Amino acid sequence: xxxxxxxxxxxxxxxxxxxxxxxxxxxxxxxxxxxxxxxxxxxxxxxxxxxxxxxxxxxxxxxxxxxxxxxxxxxxxxxxxxxxxxxxxxxxxxxx
Numbered sequence: 001x002x003x004x005x006x007x008x009x010x011x012x013x014x015x016x017x018x019x020x021x022x023x024x025x026x027x028x029x030x031x032x033x034x035x036x037x038x039x040x041x042x043x044x045x046x047x048x049x050x051x052x053x054x055x056x057x058x059x060x061x062x063x064x065x066x067x068x069x070x071x072x073x074x075x076x077x078x079x080x081x082x083x084x085x086x087x088x089x090x091x092x093x094x095x096x
Contacts, residue, residue, distance in 0.1 A: 004086050005033040007045070011094060014051070023055030025062065028091055031069065040077060045069035052091040059092050 014025040031047040034040050050064035061084060066075040079087075 003035055004083065006090060007031045007033060009090075009094070011052075011091070023053055023058075024095075026052045026054070026091065026095055028052055028087075028094075030087065030090065040066070040075070042068045044071060046075075048087060050087065050091070052088075052095065054095060059088065059095075061088055061091070
């Protein structure tokens with residue numbers, strides 16, 4: 001995924017009723033596009049659902065899943081480190 005173009009997003013803070021998890025958790029749904037020559041490309045578009053964890057100054061993507069728009073079909077792809085960093089940075093900017 002060389003170029004990621006984020007087209008829209010939504011997120012909400014998740015509540016931990018058990019109090020087991022430390023820090024805060026956010027669920028993000030980020031719709032994005034990639035270039036046509038990318039293996040992830042879909043004419044229907046793509047989105048990622050991810051859990052973003054914030055513990056003090058530390059932030060991380062706790063988990064993620066990729067989906068195709070319209071069909072909502074889950075895609076069996078793993079993102080590369082630089083791709084994950086793009087989404088990590090986007091999430092961090094939005095929760096600050």
